[in-house]
Amino acid sequence: MKRIIPGFWQSGFVFIIVIGLILLAFSGYLGTVLNTSLSPLIGIQHWISSRYNAVYEFVTVPRDIASLRQRNAELEAEVAMLRTEVIQLQQQLAEAQSLYALLDFAREQPQNQYIACAVIGRDPSPFLHYIIIDHGSDDGIRHGMPVVTERGLVGRVDAVIAQAARVQLITDPAVSVNVRLEKAGVEAVLSGSLTGDLNLEMIPQDVVIEPGDLLLTSGLGGNYPSDVLVGQVIGLRKRENALFQSASVQPAVDFSGLQAVLVIVNFRPVDITPLITTTAP
Amino acid sequence: MIQTSIVSHLTLLHGSADLVMLVVLAWLLQERVKYGWVWALLSGLLIGFISALPLFVPLLAYIVLYALTRVFQQRVWQIPMVAMFILTVIGTLLQHFFTIVSLQINGVSIVFSEGLRLVTLPSALLNLLLSIPVYVLVTDIAGWVYPEEVTI
Numbered sequence: 001m002k003r004i005i006p007g008f009w010q011s012g013f014v015f016i017i018v019i020g021l022i023l024l025a026f027s028g029y030l031g032t033v034l035n036t037s038l039s040p041l042i043g044i045q046h047w048i049s050s051r052y053n054a055v056y057e058f059v060t061v062p063r064d065i066a067s068l069r070q071r072n073a074e075l076e077a078e079v080a081m082l083r084t085e086v087i088q089l090q091q092q093l094a095e096a097q098s099l100y101a102l103l104d105f106a107r108e109q110p111q112n113q114y115i116a117c118a119v120i121g122r123d124p125s126p127f128l129h130y131i132i133i134d135h136g137s138d139d140g141i142r143h144g145m146p147v148v149t150e151r152g153l154v155g156r157v158d159a160v161i162a163q164a165a166r167v168q169l170i171t172d173p174a175v176s177v178n179v180r181l182e183k184a185g186v187e188a189v190l191s192g193s194l195t196g197d198l199n200l201e202m203i204p205q206d207v208v209i210e211p212g213d214l215l216l217t218s219g220l221g222g223n224y225p226s227d228v229l230v231g232q233v234i235g236l237r238k239r240e241n242a243l244f245q246s247a248s249v250q251p252a253v254d255f256s257g258l259q260a261v262l263v264i265v266n267f268r269p270v271d272i273t274p275l276i277t278t279t280a281p
Numbered sequence: 282m283i284q285t286s287i288v289s290h291l292t293l294l295h296g297s298a299d300l301v302m303l304v305v306l307a308w309l310l311q312e313r314v315k316y317g318w319v320w321a322l323l324s325g326l327l328i329g330f331i332s333a334l335p336l337f338v339p340l341l342a343y344i345v346l347y348a349l350t351r352v353f354q355q356r357v358w359q360i361p362m363v364a365m366f367i368l369t370v371i372g373t374l375l376q377h378f379f380t381i382v383s384l385q386i387n388g389v390s391i392v393f394s395e396g397l398r399l400v401t402l403p404s405a406l407l408n409l410l411l412s413i414p415v416y417v418l419v420t421d422i423a424g425w426v427y428p429e430e431v432t433i
Contacts, residue, residue, distance in 0.1 A: 126297045174389040
């Protein structure tokens with residue numbers, strides 16, 4: 001009996017202490033004491049954890065790097081392949097857009113018959129502005145036929161073989177095209193140059209021209225059909241003592257990126273040379 | 282084909298490289314090449330056929346180039362690369378000179394100084410840049426076509 005009582009008081013004392021500590025902890029009075037007493041433990045825990053992680057990484061990371069490198073190489077190869085596919089698709093899209101534009105243009109001009117041709121080369125001489133197309137006399141293309149795109153006049157067929165033809169661009173220094181200023185209704189002569197710039201000449205002094213005025217073929221001379229867009233005026237050169245004024249022209253067609261063209265096959269050029277009177281000696 | 286479809290698009294100002302001329306020059310400068318004049322003549326005819334230039338222009342230019350190559354082979358035979366450089370410049374100037382003259386005879390107004398500044402000099406520079414790889418490549422091909430004789 002004597003031995004039971006001190007045990008009872010001992011247990012009750014411990015119980016009361018524990019309950020008190022729990023109540024103090026719940027009520028928040030022990031926070032400071034706990035923080036102070038636990039912070040060294042947390043530091044020790046952090047140190048042990050960081051050392052363990054370092055050892056674990058040392059053991060496992062080399063294998064991961066190898067697998068990551070392999071995966072990276074695979075992904076890079078895939079990206080390169082997809083990029084190639086994207087470029088191919090973009091090229092096909094650009095080609096398709098170009099052909100659709102040509103098709104729309106041909107539909108809008110039912111009076112003309114066209115043959116669509118791909119540009120397969122350029123003249124080797126940098127002094128000349130010619131392109132080579134992939135259709136020739138076997139397809140009905142003849143010398144002198146006009147060549148256009150959906151944007152405007154390109155040039156005319158200069159030489160033909162069975163399966164290809166050479167087209168002289170309007171930017172060639174040897175070319176002169178009879179044109180009409182749409183707004184002013186006046187005829188003038190457009191000529192190419194070594195640099196590919198177009199110059200409008202023989203414009204009467206009294207005609208008012210402004211930048212942006214459109215140029216159409218006049219049909220005079222019989223080399224080109226009339227009313228085909230050629231370009232627009234971008235600059236004017238006028239001198240008081242000159243007989244005519246001249247202008248710089250921006251061509252409607254981008255000759256540097258020419259990929260496909262249309263040859264007007266139902267237009268027959270007229271050679272008017274015998275009709276031009278020459279002065280007798 | 283490479284000349285008309287690719288090289289003609291690669292321009293500097295308004296000049297472009299002449300791959301055919303470079304290949305012909307490099308081929309003519311090879312010691313073991315026989316009948317070089319045939320290649321020069323064929324190249325001139327081919328260019329004359331493709332280009333809108335009068336046939337005699339490239340033909341004449343390539344024949345003169347062949348003659349110059351023979352002279353240079355005798356004079357600077359020990360340094361063929363130098364001969365290649367010099368002939369590249371001379372060949373470009375010669376071809377462009379013939380072209381301008383023929384165009385002017387045909388009534389095309391080309392200012393000589395403008396042609397020199399915008400076309401000939403950039404073309405000569407491009408040709409000089411291309412002459413090194415072309416010469417190396419053609420030398421390898423010549424070595425493969427005409428293997429060196431070994432005396433046993």
